[in-house]
Amino acid sequence: MAANRQLSDADISAIIEMALSDHTSFATIEQEYGLSDSDVKSLMRRTLKPSSYRTWRKRVRQFGDRRENYK
Structure with missing residues (x-):
């Protein structure tokens, strides 16, 4: 993850x-x-x-099915 770079709490939040x-x-x-x-x-x-998480993944999958370049 992140090429051996520790992510700060601010990075994770972003x-x-x-x-x-x-x-x-x-x-x-x-x-x-x-x-x-x-x-x-x-x-x-x-x-x-x-x-x-499940709600987010469902939304990403649904939008991805409708739009070629989503996520």
């Missing part, structure tokens, strides 16, 4: 905010923080409540 946003792609998060989409998903799974 990544979560970006991941929850419908306007920020996984590619943008990877550019800024060096985390792949699977790294972001793992971070979200560890950080969010289980029900919040």
Whole structure:
């Protein structure tokens, strides 16, 4: 994760905010923080409540089915 870089609490908070946003792609998060989409998903799974994580993943999947370049 993040090429051996420790993420600060502020970084984690920013990544979560970006991941929850419908306007920020996984590619943008990877550019800024060096985390792949699977790294972001793992971070979200560890950080969010289980029900919040499931809701987020469902939304990402649904939007991804409708839009070619979503997340």
